[in-house]
Amino acid sequence: MAEENKVKLLGFWVSPYVRRVELALKLKGIPYEYVEEDLKNKSSLLLKYNPVSKKVPVLVHNGKPLTESLVILEYIDETWKNGPPLLPQDPYKRAQIRFWASFVHQQLFETWLSVLKSDGEVQEKALKEVLEKLSALEEGIKNIFPEGIQIIEHENVGLLDIVMISVFGPYKVHEEVLGLKLIDPEKTPLLFSWLTALLEIPVVKDSLPPHEKLVGVLKFIRHNALNPTSA
Amino acid sequence: MADEVILLDFWPSMFGMRVKIALAEKGIEYEYKEENLWNKSTQLLQMNPVHQLIPVLIHNGKPVCESLVMVEYIDEVWKDKSPLLPTDPHQRAHARFWTDFVDKKVFDVSKRIWSTKIEENESTKKELIETFKILEGKLRDKPYFGGETFGFVDLALITFYSRFYSAEMFGNFSIEAEFPEINAWAKRCMQKDTVAKSIPDQKKVYEFLVQMRKQLGLD
Numbered sequence: 001m002a003e004e005n006k007v008k009l010l011g012f013w014v015s016p017y018v019r020r021v022e023l024a025l026k027l028k029g030i031p032y033e034y035v036e037e038d039l040k041n042k043s044s045l046l047l048k049y050n051p052v053s054k055k056v057p058v059l060v061h062n063g064k065p066l067t068e069s070l071v072i073l074e075y076i077d078e079t080w081k082n083g084p085p086l087l088p089q090d091p092y093k094r095a096q097i098r099f100w101a102s103f104v105h106q107q108l109f110e111t112w113l114s115v116l117k118s119d120g121e122v123q124e125k126a127l128k129e130v131l132e133k134l135s136a137l138e139e140g141i142k143n144i145f146p147e148g149i150q151i152i153e154h155e156n157v158g159l160l161d162i163v164m165i166s167v168f169g170p171y172k173v174h175e176e177v178l179g180l181k182l183i184d185p186e187k188t189p190l191l192f193s194w195l196t197a198l199l200e201i202p203v204v205k206d207s208l209p210p211h212e213k214l215v216g217v218l219k220f221i222r223h224n225a226l227n228p229t230s231a
Numbered sequence: 232m233a234d235e236v237i238l239l240d241f242w243p244s245m246f247g248m249r250v251k252i253a254l255a256e257k258g259i260e261y262e263y264k265e266e267n268l269w270n271k272s273t274q275l276l277q278m279n280p281v282h283q284l285i286p287v288l289i290h291n292g293k294p295v296c297e298s299l300v301m302v303e304y305i306d307e308v309w310k311d312k313s314p315l316l317p318t319d320p321h322q323r324a325h326a327r328f329w330t331d332f333v334d335k336k337v338f339d340v341s342k343r344i345w346s347t348k349i350e351e352n353e354s355t356k357k358e359l360i361e362t363f364k365i366l367e368g369k370l371r372d373k374p375y376f377g378g379e380t381f382g383f384v385d386l387a388l389i390t391f392y393s394r395f396y397s398a399e400m401f402g403n404f405s406i407e408a409e410f411p412e413i414n415a416w417a418k419r420c421m422q423k424d425t426v427a428k429s430i431p432d433q434k435k436v437y438e439f440l441v442q443m444r445k446q447l448g449l450d
Contacts (some may be wrong), residue, residue: 066321068331071328091307092295098303099295099296140281
């Protein structure tokens with residue numbers, strides 16, 4: 001690979017932010033080198049490339065680092081124009097995609113994390129919020145998929161699909177860890193059929209972390225959140 | 232057919248101000264509608280059912296929400312005049328990174344200052360000071376965050392200028408005194424007509440926040 005086109009991704013396998021960048025690179029057919037970071041022992045490379053937040057993902061292209069997954073996704077789309085586009089051409093459709101991507105990335109995901117990390121009344125309240133937000137998303141995407149979900153193919157997987165899959169692709173893992181239904185085909189049929197259609201695509205399915213491994217990690221995160229070690 | 236552009240806003244909102252600046256930069260004529268956030272209009276509830284918040288841009292009947300999404304939309308639709316974002320993908324990514332930083336580290340954090348008791352502001356103040364140090368470092372010797380010209384990051388941050396006085400009064404720190412470069416940058420931006428007319432008087436904003444805090448029982 002020519003030095004000037006070299007792409008490196010610093011990541012951590014559990015992170016949905018990293019997974020979405022990887023999926024974008026794979027969909028576009030961009031060769032890259034992946035570096036798995038140990039977040040308890042961050043490499044000098046990571047600290048050099050992301051001194052501000054010291055977080056993954058970091059995409060390094062032509063020696064120049066970029067951080068923040070949504071920023072990286074738009075950069076990938078604007079730089080590698082020969083692969084399938086991640087955003088539509090029409091400005092209004094682009095605005096809708098950006099709005100919902102930000103909603104899933106920030107609002108939904110953060111509330112979902114609260115469900116994972118809490119129990120009792122706090123968890124009940126957070127779960128109610130997640131289900132309300134999923135309903136809002138269900139309504140919102142009716143404008144994006146006015147004819148419902150048809151077959152989705154590799155070429156039409158876009159930025160919002162990628163963000164959705166990175167957060168909710170492993171929904172069966174979440175449901176197993178928490179013993180509750182998250183993506184209910186009766187309550188949110190459009191979301192259910194959207195995720196199902198996306199998971200039929202091999203490159204998308206392969207982007208999911210291994211089921212049992214993720215179950216283990218999420219249980220560990222939950223346990224630590226509910227039993228914080230005293231100082 | 233002429234474009235119909237409507238902006239639903241609330242005058243002290245720093246997010247709304249961003250959109251006003253963007254519309255002014257592009258020379259777009261629009262109808263401004265002031266919302267009463269304690270009595271939201273049917274139009275607002277219909278146009279932004281998810282968050283029910285301002286600002287909302289309604290372009291030929293279709294709503295766009297989230298201030299930075301709105302600014303990018305304005306930049307893409309009215310692309311022939313006064314570009315707000317750079318053209319190079321790397322510079323665009325840089326600009327988006329820093330506007331996201333402003334949202335999280337300035338706007339989200341500073342919200343605590345206006346909405347909590349003054350005694351609880353110490354840690355928020357420390358965070359903000361750290362953030363402004365980083366921003367000053369980023370500005371270095373350039374006239375604007377965008378380089379030689381006013382750009383996306385400048386637009387995203389300058390609306391916070393409306394809260395400088397309030398930050399001083401509630402947070403007990405002066406951005407002007409502690410961050411002279413940021414202060415100089417802000418004054419430079421305020422010399423632009425499009426910016427100056429979009430940002431309300433700092434004392435007026437302070438008085439509004441004083442009222443809000445009284446209503447919330449904070450002071």
